[in-house]
Amino acid sequence: MEMGKSRVIALLAVASIVATACSSSSGSASPAASTGPAASAPVASAPVASTAAASPVPGASPTANIDTTVYPRAQTLYTSGKQWGAPSTWNPLDPNAAMGVVGLQYETLFLYDPLKDVYTPWLAQSGTWDSAKTTYTIKVRSGVKWSDGTALTADDVAFTIAMAKNPVVGSNLWTTGGVTAADATDASTVVVKFTNPAYQEWAQWIYQNAIVPKAIFTAQNTADLFKFTNANGVGTGPYLFKRSSDVSMVWVKNPNWWATAALQLNVQPQYIVDIVNSSNNVALGQLIQGGLDLDNNYLPGIAQVVAGGYGITTYFAGAPYMLPGNTAVLVPNTLKKPLDDPAFRKALAMSINVDDIVVKDYGNVVSKADPTGLLPIFSKYVDTAQRDSLGVSFNTAKAKSALAAAGYKTGADGFVTNKDGSAIKLNLEVPDGWSDWMAAENLIAASAKLSGININPTHPDFNTVVADRNRVDATTPPKFDLIINNDVQVGNTPWTWYDYVFRQPLQVGAAENRNFESYSNKDAWALVQKLDMTPIEDLATMKTLSSQLQKIQLTDMPIIPLWYNGAWSQVNNSVWTNWPSDKGNQVIPATWNGYWQMNSILMLTQIKAVAKP
Amino acid sequence: MSLQVSDLRVYYRTLAGDVKALDGATFSIADKEIMGLAGESGCGKSTLGNSLIRLDGRMKYVAGSVTLDGNALPIWDNTGMNEFRFRDLSVIPQYAMSAMNPTRKIGKMTGELLESRGENFAAIKPELLRRIDLVGLQRDVLNLYPMELSGGMKQRMVMVISTLLDPSLLIADEITSALDVSTQRAVAETLVSFRDHGFVKSMIVITHDVSILYQIADTILIMYAGKLAEKASTSAIINRPLHPYTRMLVSSLPEVGVRYADKKLSGIPGSPPSLLKPPTGCRFRARCPLAFDKCAEEPPFVEVDTDHWVACWKATGTDA
Amino acid sequence: MRRYFGRKLLTYSITFFVAATIDWMIPRFMPGDPVASLVAKQAGLSSAGATALVQYYNDLFGFQKPIIVQFFDFWAKLLQGDLGLSVYGHGRPVVESIMGALPFTLALLVPAILLSWWAGNSFGAMAARRKWMDNAVLPIGYILTATPYMWLGIVLAFVLGFSLRIFPMSGGYGFNLEPTLSWEFFTDLVAHWIMPFASLFLVMFGGWAIGMRNMVIYELESDYSRYLEALGAPQGLVRKYAFRNAMLPQITGLALQLGVIIGGQLVTEIVFAYPGIGSLLFNAIKSEDYFLLQGIFLFIIIGTLVANFMVDVAYVIVDPRTRVGMRGGTA
């Protein structure tokens, strides 16, 4: 009989949730009781079983859809991976903006295709340097409307560029970037003037940074810019904000998206529901059971899942399954003995069996990194001959002899000692709970041992790792011996990578995010700056500079490239098909910030609904 | 003849086996008689007392009969006994201090108890109050919780409750043991007054404190190791004890008040035998200074003199 | 009476102060600097961007102020119900996050506690009365109460969720729904609620049933029961008293178990990714969001104290002895 009672209480309890959930849900959720569709849906299987049975006809006006309380499965794309924690800001200038704010809602002047190294005019009709390469003229695309109906103008663009002066935005466009002026000369033209332009960074800016409506952001352009969370904001993109909760966020299709007319591009999903990450278990469960279409988390064992016949696919049908997303490197603290010795660092590099990590730890979903550390998309900048002569690869014997040659004697315990005879014990730190890296560090320690290098794998809390990693000031060496890091993402220029490796002067404190190894080389830094100042069309110069930088890197080994982390992405084909793949549409199937404008947005125009409504 | 017990055997079931705590008791109590029941700890006196009113879970009725005012008591039948309990025979338990439900007001509890026995509380209440006065308690104890009473007060309250239905036989189990000397006296006198007022016809006062029995008992029954050793009038037991155990018990009697619990029986070396596997013959043999070969046989409990019963070959004469 | 509650309140306020202070230490006594970690998680920032972000967060969280000032600010804000800003939520008010999660947690916890307590006690009492029920309840009860909450949850999720697909495995409600007062949303909520509720209910049920069963047996053995029986009182009355008295320790038990129960709640929510305080806490721990942690703990502390106090009051109501004690009767 207590069941009867429990049911009553259950209902009461649940009712209380409904009440709060409704009141707390932001966006345009309407309390209007929904008609038909989901009433027939079996309770248990939501969201799995689709309620497609009776879903609104496509192209039905959004106003009609805004009132639905059930998103028809066949027209809804479920994504996950970007959002850690509840969406908190929709301000496109905030690097923590929610999933899709830049890309789905706000758009950039250009798209950049990292796989083909091509810039596609987007909000800009065109962008051209004058002959002197000091003035850049942007033609703003006509017919683009903000979602409030007003037109996108050159003013908006000029204003957005000008906003980069606001220190809060954290851009060096107007300082080292070389911009001196940005004016709207007419309704559709913006002229940007430079002195010593940093061409590479500008090229990055035009596809990375979203254009915002002047009308709305003028008032916000203050030191408190980030306090403006801009929920339900006004954008130009293919989607409009619908609602967000602690566990998910919903975008609804913008029926008046400019590209539909201008470029015959039509985003397929009526709704995009982005789910806040929880555990791998939940993510994989949702993916396998069809509650999730596109997942951008690292899911261990995904190779087996792909083979397991769950209808889950990845970009490549087989290893490495994923497109490379960034390079995981072993960072030595070059201010500490014996890691201050290039010879030792080289030996260390030789002692690590990366293939072991690729196979045992990652089950082949990653691939071994090029000795230069450059992502495959930058392979054209790799001086292969030089790499093959200078680059090192795993070879225990060579590592040993290299150590001996450099004067490191083997002690009683079989481990090499410092030249002064003191013992060597290098602590390798990775954050606790980062299981794949924890497995990796054990394998690294194991294989280094074979060469007589004593590495002690540890995994303190993330905060401790960061605290040990960061320099308090430019002179005192940071605490760590070895860490693993993978901060450099896919992008348009190898400059980013070399800036990461050789950055001068050494940053200090919380903001440190370059040159963790504290490697100081004036020449290298000069070359990096030169590369930054090289026009993107001048491929030859870029190659030569890269080659020179590679020479330094391969000889001094300031960092040790290990493997390419994937642009983690696995998709379920039961509701949406025609996903990006090496055989089909070659775009990176990613929802992370910065990727939409690297052509990922096109994915939404390419996928096809399985159930034709 | 108020109570007649013949060859009553009650054992304790334990994981170790049966403990023959009461191994054949035959005696009787006359109307108006207050019988003291004494012996060392573990001699079975409490077992005897309890078995008359209620066999608890581990007590096993083995043999024997009990008749009270002519009706045989089905002491082996817990529910069958209910009709006799409280009305015909009642008890003042050893644990009188904790005998009342701590979470009920005393009056309420008494009422519920009486009603549950089909009595009319309202009708009885005046008498209840009269007796409360009699034992020197305030009438408003009925509105108090047990924890609000002192030990002595609780005991007196329990005495009132137990005797409320004027039972024919009252069993008072170790009621003085927890009390200080002066209160012991008071309690003892109260018992007697209960008999004199006719609240109870006859009484069994179980104690290991023989001294208290001087004051109140008409007769005394001495038990040893589950058997009856000797029964006689108080004066006889004190002045002409026949059983060697009784003699030692009496001779080693300390001044009033001190209890055996505190000091070992000085005179008697050794300790009582195991009742799991009691020895054959006289169970006191091992400790008896007068023991002789005849004691290998079990001595009968016989009347050697008017109302003077004893179980000892020395007393009955070897030829008996 | 006043004295009794006065003392209780004193205890509670001291506890609250101690606990809250410890709690306050969390974000500030971490190794390293939360802001640094936060920025470190932002891969691909330009160096200028990183500098700006650090500046922004430091202002936002007021880490630059002297520690003692931060302490008083904390209390000042706390008394205004302000639990600070979530570092990982990038300045989202902690209270907001908690309020979003709270209804889900309560919807699990309250029914689970009350029902398991009620059902457990009734079954336990029955078990103490009938041998055959005892033989059933005792082993089941022990198995249940010895089961780790999360494991029961995992097994339920695996069998009913993954294998049989009867109930959804995770979440508070389908992502395909908008929270509205509609029937399908309501049923969906229930569907998601059942399994986490069941795993909480069952484990607690076992504990209460065992406890009650043992208590009743003790009470039936107690002196006052024996006395009643010696006076021929019918079983009905004896049991009535025994159950009533056996219930009392169960109430104190509720207070003592509260910590364990809350723990069970947390892990259960984690298993089912149920969007309550537990999951919030779990994410806060994973992402080292110490301000959110701080807020959640404050919340748990307050919750525990309030619950304890309610138990105290309940106890005074049901157990006359405490009242007597307060009347200053001779105890």
Place this chain on the structure above:
Amino acid sequence: MSGPASTDPRMESVSGSVDIDKEATAVPAKKAGGEFLYFALRSRKFLFATAILLVLVGFAIFGPMIDTTDPMDTNGVQMSSPTMDAGNWFGTTILGEDVFAQFVNGLRATFFVGLLAGALAAFIGMAIGFTAGYKGGWVDEVLNMITNVVLVLPTLAVLIVISSYLKARGVLFEAVFVGLFSWPWVARAIRAQTFTLRSRDFIDLAKLSGRGTWKIIIQEIAPNMSSYLFMVFILLFGGAILFAASLDFIGLGPTGGMSLGLMMFNSVTYGAALTLGLWWWFIPPGLGIMAIVGALYVMNVGLDEIFNPKLRDI
């Protein structure tokens, strides 16, 4: 979340098993130990529980010797289901770790935590309970206050603060920590018991003979509730194991090292064992804990019946 309490309210109530009525079972004067053994060997509950525990302890002790693979070693085949071949009896995890190795090593850690934490908590609880109950007065007041404070203190918060000072949390740390927060109910219960004993005349006697507080507590009071204290320890043992498991599962378990709680944590939050159907990964640890704790609780009842004649079933 705060420390675990007894699942058995009796342990809170003053009745307990202190009053063994001698009159009832006039068992021949054996030594207490002998008597204990005597009944222990006849208590089905006790024997059953002991048997289970012995088996598991055996696993914990000899398991790692039989299967010497490092539980964190990722060299095995990934996600292989249990087979008869050596080293794969329980299958492998998603990383190819040997589940059996993890299980037996986890058992070790679990027993270790249970024992140490249980002992520590019992010790603190007794120290405080005895002093409070025996001394009474303001000492009692203060200790009571402390007890209540600890009782509602948010254990997790404290754990996070403390662990932030340590580079890594070990199993030992976890054990000590759990112990430090599991004692309040014990202190309460023992205080109550001591209260009842304090007034008994043999204590007065001891007092008169001018013995010190602790002498009296240790020589007079403690022996009188030795059986009760032992049962308290048993319950603490079980409670500590469950408590530790929860900590592991929230992600505050030992960094490095292996425990049954960690196995469950890894299998669910990292390994996606549910959705990959790797039941052999998450079933053993849960069963293990359930068996240990269940056995301990049953043993507790058994002991209760052994120590307390009133409850001995025939």
